[in-house]
Amino acid sequence: MIIEHVDEPLPGSSLRPTPPGRVYTDPSIFGAEQAEIFEKMWNCALRADDLHSAGHWKTVTIGREEVIVTRTRKAGIKAYFNVCAHRGMRVCTTGEGKSRTLQCGYHAWTYALEGDLVAAPNLTSMPDVDRSRYGLQLVHVREWLGYVWICVAEEPPSFDDTVLGEVRTRFGQVESIDNYGIESLRRGETKTYDVAANWKLIIENFMECYHCATIHPELTEVIPEFADGLASQRKNGEVHGSNFGEDIGGFTVDGSASGFEELPSLVPGQDRKYYAITVKPHVFINTVPDHVIIHRMVPVSESRTVVVCDWLFLPEVVERADAGQLDLTTSVELFHRVNEQDFNACELTQPSMSSQAYAAGGALVPSEHHIEEFHTWWYESLGMERASSPAGAAQSEPAAAAGS
Numbered sequence: 001m002i003i004e005h006v007d008e009p010l011p012g013s014s015l016r017p018t019p020p021g022r023v024y025t026d027p028s029i030f031g032a033e034q035a036e037i038f039e040k041m042w043n044c045a046l047r048a049d050d051l052h053s054a055g056h057w058k059t060v061t062i063g064r065e066e067v068i069v070t071r072t073r074k075a076g077i078k079a080y081f082n083v084c085a086h087r088g089m090r091v092c093t094t095g096e097g098k099s100r101t102l103q104c105g106y107h108a109w110t111y112a113l114e115g116d117l118v119a120a121p122n123l124t125s126m127p128d129v130d131r132s133r134y135g136l137q138l139v140h141v142r143e144w145l146g147y148v149w150i151c152v153a154e155e156p157p158s159f160d161d162t163v164l165g166e167v168r169t170r171f172g173q174v175e176s177i178d179n180y181g182i183e184s185l186r187r188g189e190t191k192t193y194d195v196a197a198n199w200k201l202i203i204e205n206f207m208e209c210y211h212c213a214t215i216h217p218e219l220t221e222v223i224p225e226f227a228d229g230l231a232s233q234r235k236n237g238e239v240h241g242s243n244f245g246e247d248i249g250g251f252t253v254d255g256s257a258s259g260f261e262e263l264p265s266l267v268p269g270q271d272r273k274y275y276a277i278t279v280k281p282h283v284f285i286n287t288v289p290d291h292v293i294i295h296r297m298v299p300v301s302e303s304r305t306v307v308v309c310d311w312l313f314l315p316e317v318v319e320r321a322d323a324g325q326l327d328l329t330t331s332v333e334l335f336h337r338v339n340e341q342d343f344n345a346c347e348l349t350q351p352s353m354s355s356q357a358y359a360a361g362g363a364l365v366p367s368e369h370h371i372e373e374f375h376t377w378w379y380e381s382l383g384m385e386r387a388s389s390p391a392g393a394a395q396s397e398p399a400a401a402a403g404s
Contacts, residue, residue, distance in 0.1 A: 014365065016372050019379075021358035024198040024350065029382075030302035031064075033199075037281050037381050039063035042163050044283045044296050045150045047187060047310065048143055051077060055113065058096040061298055065152045067139050068092050068102065072113040077143065079150050080136035084109055085117065091136070102136070111136050145285075146183035146312075147294075163279055170277040177277075179265045180287050185312035188291070188321060189332045193307045193339060197346035198353065199282065199299040200378065202307065205342050206276070206284055206295075208368045215341045218334055222248050222255050223274055229367050241273030251288040252330035253337065260317045260326060262289040280377060286335070290317075293335050303350055309339060 023029050045060045046069060057070035059082055066082040068091065084091050084104040091104045091111065101118060103110040110119040115138060117123075117131040140151040142159050149163065167177050195202065205211070212219060212226040220227040224245045244250075249257035251274065262271065266289060277285040284295040291313045298306045311332050313321075320326040352358050364371055 016364040016369055018361040018364060018371075019375055020361045021353040021355065024200060024353035025302055027302050030198075030299070032382055033299070034063040036383070037063075037378075038299065039065065040151075040153045041157060041281055042142065042149045042151045042159055043281075044279070044294075045069055045079075045148045048077060048146055048148050049186070051148075053098075055098045055100055056096075057092060057098070057102070057113075059092050059094075060150070062139075062150055062152050066090065067150060067152065068136070069141075069148055069150070070102070070113055075114050077141060077148055078113070078115060079139040079141045079148070080111075080115055081139060081152070083137065085134040085136065086120070144183075145177075145294075146185065166277060166279045167285075170275065176270075177285075177287070179267055179270060180263055180292055181265055182285075182292050182294075182312060184315070185263075185292060186315045186318040187310050188313040188318045188328045189311040191309050191336060191339070193309070193343055195305045195307055195343045195346060196303060197305060197343070197350040198302055199297050199305045200374075201346045201349055201353075202297060202305055202343070203278065203280075203282075203374060204371050205346055207278055207371050207374060210365060210367050211345065215345055216338055218253050219338050221245070222251060222334065241270070241275045244272045244274070250290065250331070251334060253333040254330060256330060258290050258331050260290060260320075261314070263291075263314065278374075280374075290314075291331060295339075307339070307343070309335070311335070 039062065043062050045062070045067070046058055050056075050058060051069065051071035054071050054073040057068055060067050060069060067079050068082045069077065069079045072078050080091075080102075082090050082092055084106065086104065086107055086109045089104050089106040091102050093105060101110050101112060108119075108121055109117060112118045112135075115132075116135040117129070123129065140153070140156045142149045144159075144163065149159070151157070209226045210229045213229060216226065222244060223242045225242055245255070248255040252258055270287075271289050273289070275287045279285060282297040282299070284293075286293040286295075291311060294310045294312065296308045296310075298308070300306055311328070313328065313331075317326060317328075321328050
């Protein structure tokens with residue numbers, strides 16, 4: 001597939017080119033992204049504790065595929081293509097449920113939670129049918145940070161090199177994120193946003209803070225350095241987080257203390273700081289001393305993306321909140337406002353991607369130069385090699401991902 005893009009330097013050596021507008025609007029490009037990115041990489045599908053007990057299942061969309069994720073009785077969490085081996089009907093036709101088996105509603109082919117075919121009309125008269133061969137087709141599954149990660153490719157990429165590699169880029173070592181104990185946290189709030197914008201615009205927005213002073217008054221009050229348009233800076237190859245303001249009590253909408261304890265395993269350097277990680281292709285991980293916020297994006301079309309955002313707290317904090325003894329509102333509200341502000345900006349940007357004024361693309365200022373790395377990854381993922389940085393452009397170490 002050929003996608004034209006600007007290789008020549010932009011006027012002014014401080015600027016880098018962006019992809020042309022049509023990469024955010026062309027349905028054929030979106031189809032290529034589904035096939036070459038989302039269907040070949042690891043996707044964060046759902047929180048593992050969504051599957052409370054054996055027999056619970058949910059359906060999720062990965063690229064163009066629909067997948068059943070279920071907690072089995074014998075083999076933990078498994079995932080299958082939602083396709084009956086008989087005539088191809090969807091086996092699960094609702095978003096979630098609980099059952100002892102998984103049964104297709106067309107001809108009643110019935111599958112164990114572990115995937116094998118266990119029953120079908122007249123099956124006993126067909127003893128030559130291989131019940132494993134005609135079972136549900138497995139999808140690759142990993143559990144990490146308390147989430148179920150899925151890859152629908154026949155041969156998945158290395159989880160260590162791709163997903164964990166993103167964490168190393170941000171923290172310098174995977175063990176640093178382990179201090180937050182994310183797998184043991186509980187969800188205190190979930191919000192789903194239906195965003196009328198291309199998924200790449202949302203990624204690019206999250207990766208920079210050049211816009212923070214303009215549209216995020218609450219966030220820049222809590223983290224004043226964001227008002228300068230710069231995210232956290234790298235030192236000796238590692239990123240050192242973004243500091244809370246001196247008079248800020250917590251990561252809350254008004255800067256007040258949250259009223260609940262910090263995560264217990266943090267080390268010096270992780271207190272009173274915000275970190276953010278972009279895990280390609282579609283996950284944002286945001287950590288603060290007393291909770292963690294995780295975004296998962298599901299691209300629906302070239303101009304629509306559903307974003308699911310989870311706020312994770314210590315189990316005892318959620319229990320006290322559920323009992324009415326603690327209010328999580330000020331903690332949740334800060335990033336909820338950030339989300340709404342960001343997504344509104346993305347929605348106002350999307351229509352211009354099809355304008356003749358943006359046909360050749362736009363520009364990245366120095367504090368956004370690291371977004372060019374994302375663009376290079378995107379071109380390479382679609383089988384194209386991104387041109388090298390324009391000659392004479394200022395060379396500087398990329399800034400870390402911003403949290404908005």
